[in-house]
Amino acid sequence: MKILLCIDDTDNLESRGTGELASILAEQIEERGWGLSQFVTRHQLLVHPDVPYTSHNSSMCFESDIKVAVLGQLIAYAAKFLERESASGSDPGLCVSVVDRLADSEAIIAFGKEAKKSVLTKQQAYELAARLGVHLSEHGGTGQGVIGALAGVGLRLSGNDGRLKGWLDIATDGGVARVDQILAQTILGGVRSMDGKLLGPEEIVAVDTKPKAVLLDGQAFLMVSPAADAGSVRWRTTPRQQLKGF
Amino acid sequence: MWQPNPEGRKIFRHGQESFALASETADRCGAFRPDVEEEWVVDEERSCYNCSLRRWTAASFVCLAEG
Numbered sequence: 376m377k378i379l380l381c382i383d384d385t386d387n388l389e390s391r392g393t394g395e396l397a398s399i400l401a402e403q404i405e406e407r408g409w410g411l412s413q414f415v416t417r418h419q420l421l422v423h424p425d426v427p428y429t430s431h432n433s434s435m436c437f438e439s440d441i442k443v444a445v446l447g448q449l450i451a452y453a454a455k456f457l458e459r460e461s462a463s464g465s466d467p468g469l470c471v472s473v474v475d476r477l478a479d480s481e482a483i484i485a486f487g488k489e490a491k492k493s494v495l496t497k498q499q500a501y502e503l504a505a506r507l508g509v510h511l512s513e514h515g516g517t518g519q520g521v522i523g524a525l526a527g528v529g530l531r532l533s534g535n536d537g538r539l540k541g542w543l544d545i546a547t548d549g550g551v552a553r554v555d556q557i558l559a560q561t562i563l564g565g566v567r568s569m570d571g572k573l574l575g576p577e578e579i580v581a582v583d584t585k586p587k588a589v590l591l592d593g594q595a596f597l598m599v600s601p602a603a604d605a606g607s608v609r610w611r612t613t614p615r616q617q618l619k620g621f
Numbered sequence: 622m623w624q625p626n627p628e629g630r631k632i633f634r635h636g637q638e639s640f641a642l643a644s645e646t647a648d649r650c651g652a653f654r655p656d657v658e659e660e661w662v663v664d665e666e667r668s669c670y671n672c673s674l675r676r677w678t679a680a681s682f683v684c685l686a687e688g
Contacts, residue, residue: 386657388654388673392660395657417659431660540659614663616663
């Protein structure tokens with residue numbers, strides 16, 4: 376069955392990032408034979424003086440397809456993992472949602488979108504999680520991370536929010552690659568222009584270093600922009616500073 | 622470049638999209654510490670926008686580096 380697991384507020388200045396902890400959890404699910412995990416996504420939440428945050432306010436989420444019988448074991452493992460690995464002074468939260476058992480998926484998506492615009496409370500998060508039948512728990516500090524953890528599940532479920540953790544590793548021929556070659560090397564669902572055009576398999580893209588993917592329509596996409604300076608090559612990977620909207 | 626905030630910290634006066642200036646400033650900064658990759662805003666590592674000592678505000682960021 377498909378689950379979404381999201382964590383938030385696990386780090387401090389000296390520690391590993393929340394994204395790394397999410398990646399370790401995703402790998403552990405596979406190593407323990409509990410299921411198969413997908414890529415980790417980062418979801419930007421509200422940056423506001425009233426929201427306690429480290430250097431950012433974002434949560435990290437991934438999808439796994441797990442055996443039904445291991446759900447309880449997995450939640451217990453993730454909870455202990457956060458208690459052990461979260462940094463001193465952090466306020467970690469954990470959310471695990473079984474997608475097919477969600478009572479009201481629109482409500483959790485709405486919560487995620489709201490967390491990008493306004494200050495929400497732990498009480499709101501716990502009340503919604505209880506109503507929807509979603510696991511939500513805190514594992515240290517103030518536990519404020521439950522808000523972002525629940526919001527992150529909603530945003531990942533929306534299929535249209537966030538960037539993938541890490542860079543895409545794309546082999547090129549002199550810095551360029553055809554779209555079908557890019558797709559054959561990656562987990563991407565496609566290559567899209569910033570104005571929404573899906574590139575055809577034979578179109579050629581100038582691939583800059585460290586290309587990032589974003590989540591759109593439930594899939595990972597590489598975003599490209601018109602290449603003004605790349606000769607006959609019409610497209611270039613969109614630099615990260617132009618992906619802030621994701 | 623900077624203006625003080627009420628807590629005595631430095632606010633970057635040039636907002637969140639002065640990419641060249643943020644890069645040059647980080648080049649000259651001895652306190653620069655890159656944040657984890659997923660929190661980077663620009664592709665080049667060395668930028669105030671990628672520093673773990675920056676704290677975003679609505680319009681810019683506050684620098685926590687001493688001095």
